[in-house]
Amino acid sequence: MTTPIVARRSVSILDVARRAGVSASTVSRSLRGASNVSADTRDRVLQAAHELAYVPSPAASRLVTGRTHAIGVIVPFATRWYFSEVVGGAESVLRVAGYDLLLYNIGDRASRSHFFQTLPLRRRVDAVLGVASSFTDAEQQALTSLGLPLTMVGGRFNGFHRVGIDDEMGAATAVRHLVRLGHREIAMISGDPDDQVGRATTLARRAGFRRALGEAGIDAQPDQVVSEPWGVRGGIHAMEHLLSRARLPTAVFAESDEMALGALQTLRKTGLDVPGHISLVGFDDHEMAPAGDLTTVAQPVYRQGELGARILLGLLAGERSAATDIVLPTRLVVRGSTGPVQGRP
Amino acid sequence: MTTPIVARRSVSILDVARRAGVSASTVSRSLRGASNVSADTRDRVLQAAHELAYVPSPAASRLVTGRTHAIGVIVPFATRWYFSEVVGGAESVLRVAGYDLLLYNIGDRASRSHFFQTLPLRRRVDAVLGVASSFTDAEQQALTSLGLPLTMVGGRFNGFHRVGIDDEMGAATAVRHLVRLGHREIAMISGDPDDQVGRATTLARRAGFRRALGEAGIDAQPDQVVSEPWGVRGGIHAMEHLLSRARLPTAVFAESDEMALGALQTLRKTGLDVPGHISLVGFDDHEMAPAGDLTTVAQPVYRQGELGARILLGLLAGERSAATDIVLPTRLVVRGSTGPVQGRP
């Protein structure tokens, strides 16, 4: 029923061995740069391999060594900007190192539970990169049971390596920027903290918001934080909520640029001027933030993917160290959506 | 030097065989649902496998069958919205079918030529999905030399299956919308046709632009099409070019939503009203198009990834057919960035 993938038998290590006049073991050693091969022999082998366009069979070497030279990347939403950036960064590092990247997208409830029940990456990867997820205890246990090196990017999993940013401080930076512009009535647009995905981020950024307000001696108000589902649409709705109140804030901090850009859209439709009537600051420096002239707090996302991959490669090369926690710097990017507080409309 | 990935020898097919009181072949047959196993035996095997938490070694089965159960996806820019959507769609289909997805990001010149010279997917995948690329003759030859099933999404490679949209018609749809609103002075913002990536798309969308103008009896003007590098920044600059002319168009068609959103940004900064002074229509229905209230032509991107993957799975299951060319429908999405032509500012 199934068709043969390769018609002609492809060249094997034995073909190379014959052509170079050596044994298969010597070919193997030469090709992997083992030290105990004479330079002369190695050159002959390399030459023969080149002439035959030899490509080693990963399956065979995996079978015997037990190492797959692949790493699994677990993301909740492969198509969102943040995640595709992380994946892109990781891919660039892994590709160069000769590692395959296996993508596991566990967005919806169904595929998530299926993933943790069957753990499809068993026997397929040497290590795992978890991206920006909060795992339940059961999920953590499942992951740990793999017995594989694990590193988190933008999420946290106690006892394992991590690379990320200081979300609380980043949020505080954004809000301090507003305070410095004279704003004292500041609202926050935020994702739903009950949402498993992004939960930790949401909580940290809310904490930063409150901290910066506290520093400025601004009392917390009820309804100061509006919760809506994460994303552009959530931002649109959250801003509609704010606008339906009797008294408007003079500035708004949005948990993510996606939500900020949605909020911006609502403001435009309402005819409110940004930043004349309301200042708006986001978080992430999404690729579309410039298109909205959005002031935001930038984080190096692609870079986090690169670093996460690097850490894993280090672990696979035998490095042992206590769980590292690499915190990359965030940076306020001032664009046109924020300005000094003015008289209200 | 390297550390063992699995400390304890993991359970093999022989362990399952022993526990079920059968031979390894019977286990193999049972697990793969072969027909020539008695229901009773199969159940015993499945039970034993379950109890031992047995997971077959992909490496071993790849080695003996020659099939990897993996497919390679080649994209020029893994992190761009369009490509991550396609990859997401393909992943969802492949994951369910038990296939791994190997991502090959060949964005820059260096990694692109490296990819085609070494063809790292040799022996690693059963089939290839090429996304929205124009390949040179040499690249096509390299790809063909793999002897693997190949399908294109959003690109074209004669003789191979393809799923995509009618870019020319989509562009024409966008421009007809403007014409219907009374616009006759319409400019186009477009990517650089000399850019290898996206070249075919650029040319097709330009053709659609010209066709719709022709239909409306509007003469082509010199400088009617502005070329800038693809993306938000390109859109910003392209609109700056248009605005620096003595006579402004009343409407602009942008080749992509990214360029359109960039253009929108420039218009806002200039204080021009959209659509009061200038109407703007994009292409793609990018996730951020709603955030800019951008009228656009939607194409089903995620779906194209799904279909591309389906086609490949069909081919791998032995289906043979002439090269299919699935053309998915595009759809005009009218938002707030277009309106009837008005007096000029």
Added chain:
DNA sequence: CTGAAAGCGCTAACAA
């Protein structure tokens, strides 16, 4: 520094 031999875990004839 090099080769011979064994075996990784599975599947696919072939027999029974």
Added chain:
DNA sequence: TTGTTAGCGCTTTCAG
């Protein structure tokens, strides 16, 4: 329907 046998292509002892 089931078991036996022989590899798939490589790496890794262990000798030499």
